Amino acid sequence: MESPQERRERRRREKRQVIRRVAVRMALDGGPEAATVEAISAAADISPRTFFNYFASKDEALVMEPVWQSEELMELLQARPDDEPVFQSLKAVSKELGVRKRPVWEEMQPFIELHNRHPELSAKARAIGQSKVMEQTLDIVRRQPGIKSGLHARLLVIGSFGAMISAIQESLDTGEPVEELLDEAFTLLEHGL
Template sequence: MESSVGLRERKKEATRQAVHEATLRLTVEHGFDHVTVEAVADAAGISRRTFSNYFTGKEDALLYGEEQQMRDLVRTVRERPADEPAWPALRAAVAEFGKRVAPPEREWAIRTRLAMRHPSLLARQLANHATLERDLAEAVASRQSPAENAVRPLVLAAAFLSSLRIAMRMWIEEDLAREPSQVIGEILDEMARSFE
């Protein structure tokens, strides 16, 4: 029974990934405004109804890879040693995550540029980032005692994610001239400095 459940989940994941890749490819070829759910379904070899079983719209399909990476980042933070302070744990997690995940270059840059130009895509991306911020805050809060400041995990998660967004935007504006990890490190260093 377990093997059939595992196989079913792998097939579902493969379908999600195929739809995501088809959406990205069609968006690059034709522009986001000219891509329809029907065209994505055809390119992925599935029906329109099957598409709807996996995604609510083309925005979700396009951002699926980013959502998976976000979940992986939160999981990596949770797996850091429990006695490690929050900010070093966040920094170490993003460095570890960067080693496991292929460089974001092409796909990440495409999604970010698209989001800057398309309000519906930006809205969906911002909703994803709000969820990530909440999940990271929970992961940070689990590292501190109940007597510690309850606001701190929220601030750390927001500061961390703001740093990543700034770094990725700089990286794109620099036309991918440096390694993403270099830009991220620079921004995280600056964020770690005191504001007073």
């Protein structure tokens, strides 16, 4: 059962998502310039003052939050056996995250479309948190046995994230089970494509 604080936090997250969806839909329909704080607020049935309780700016409302939370990723990586090869650890973590995050990616399609139309928004999105997740993941991977260099660690992490994202996108496009596509993606990666 949710505590009052958990319920407030959940409701806050839900309201934030409603406002964000309204902002993205408005920007898709009329361009980012049409998505003013006032217009977003009116469409979301809130005041501009309330808008600023959830977002610091309209730009923040137009970028998707990072799909992976660094805490979740770090917890999964650190739970892997110490003697497990790094590639196998990244494969297991990526598979678990891929299954968990596929529904989130489905909800992100309007953001992806918006960012494809307006690439300037993508730079802002990357600055919001993906680099933090990448750096924390690299920090853990660099310290694992068998890692030959910083480049080796970086290629493993980027390859794993790429395999996971590709499998999720393919699942969304084709309807194939993400678990099977994740297995195929990592097999391809492991065998040098």
